[in-house]
Amino acid sequence: MPTELVSAINWRSLTITLLLSKFYKMVLLNRVAKTLRLAVGVRKNMLHTSCRLNMPMVPIVIEQTGRGERAYDIYSRLLKERIICLMGSIDDDIASLVVAQLLFLQSESSKKPIHMYINSPGGSVTAGLGIYDTMQYVLPPIATWCVGQAASAASLLLAAGEPGMRHSLPNSRIMVHQPSGGVSGQATDIQIHAEEILYLKRTVNLLYAKHTNQALETIESAMERDRFMNPEQAKEFGLIDTVLEQPPLWSR
Structure with a gap:
């Protein structure tokens, strides 16, 4: 096989390998980012739930005015x-x-x-x-x-x-x-x-x-x-x- 052809095949294989490597790296990074977003979301929900559980409920009073209803906390x-x-x-x-x-x-x-x-x-x-x-x-x-x-x-x-x-x-x-x-x-x-x-x-x-x-x-x-x-x-x-x-x- 001519030397030029062998070199071209090797360069093409190397290029494909690099592209695949970048692709898999992007997939991996996306999966990590998605996992982190889910974890942060769960943590936020836990914090919000914790705050709601620790804070006393404040009643809301609704008043009728000439401009409609108006809500106040008590x-x-x-x-x-x-x-x-x-x-x-x-x-x-x-x-x-x-x-x-x-x-x-x-x-x-x-x-x-x-x-x-x-x-x-x-x-x-x-x-x-x-x-x-x-x-x-x-x-x-x-x-x-x-x-x-x-x-x-x-x-x-x-x-x-x-x-x-x-x-x-x-x-x-x-x-x-x-x-x-x-x-x-x-x-x-x-x-x-x-x-x-x-x-x-x-x-x-x-x-x-x-x-x-x-x-x-x-x-x-x-x-x-x-x-x-x-x-x-x-x-x-x-x-x-x-x-x-x-x-x-x-x-x-």
């Missing part, structure tokens, strides 16, 4: 009626939401009262003080309502409502205690954090004394350990003004 509809729900542990995220709602309602009206319903075990002292300062800063009177429990920082927010407008439902529980925290590290750092906790303790005690009209020594004694109260005891202590089973006439 908390937005309550906000329209100047009602804020502080539910769950108090952290920076919850504080941001409550502060934003207070500022918004003040911009809507500086005279109409705001109603804050509290069911919280407490939480971050600084987040609670952020809500407290905003409650004192805004102009509208704020009525507070304990529903379930108001413990730790939440009890301070309950007491910080407008005098005469601090309420509790009959089976709620109110608890006060001193701030707590923990830190590890060098002795100097531990001392710094201990001084900060003592500063917060004194600050919180002064605020309770202000809103309950109790002597500072009485507050310090009561706050030394967890002190649980029923609504009648909380009223006697000065944290609330009224124990209610029905809304007062002025709020209807």
Whole structure:
């Protein structure tokens, strides 16, 4: 066989081999990409399902207006009626939401009262003080309502409502205690954090004394350990003004 013909056949075989190699590589890459897309899709579905399972269901309220139907989630509809729900542990995220709602309602009206319903075990002292300062800063009177429990920082927010407008439902529980925290590290750092906790303790005690009209020594004694109260005891202590089973006439 002539040498030129042999060379041509070899080049053609090599070209076919390279083309087949590229083809199989593309097929393999496509299969890998498809597998990855499926895996990502399954993972996304798992995440979405997990989020739905972990998040509480929020009811939707449908209103009939002159322009047709309008849907609100229940908390937005309550906000329209100047009602804020502080539910769950108090952290920076919850504080941001409550502060934003207070500022918004003040911009809507500086005279109409705001109603804050509290069911919280407490939480971050600084987040609670952020809500407290905003409650004192805004102009509208704020009525507070304990529903379930108001413990730790939440009890301070309950007491910080407008005098005469601090309420509790009959089976709620109110608890006060001193701030707590923990830190590890060098002795100097531990001392710094201990001084900060003592500063917060004194600050919180002064605020309770202000809103309950109790002597500072009485507050310090009561706050030394967890002190649980029923609504009648909380009223006697000065944290609330009224124990209610029905809304007062002025709020209807």
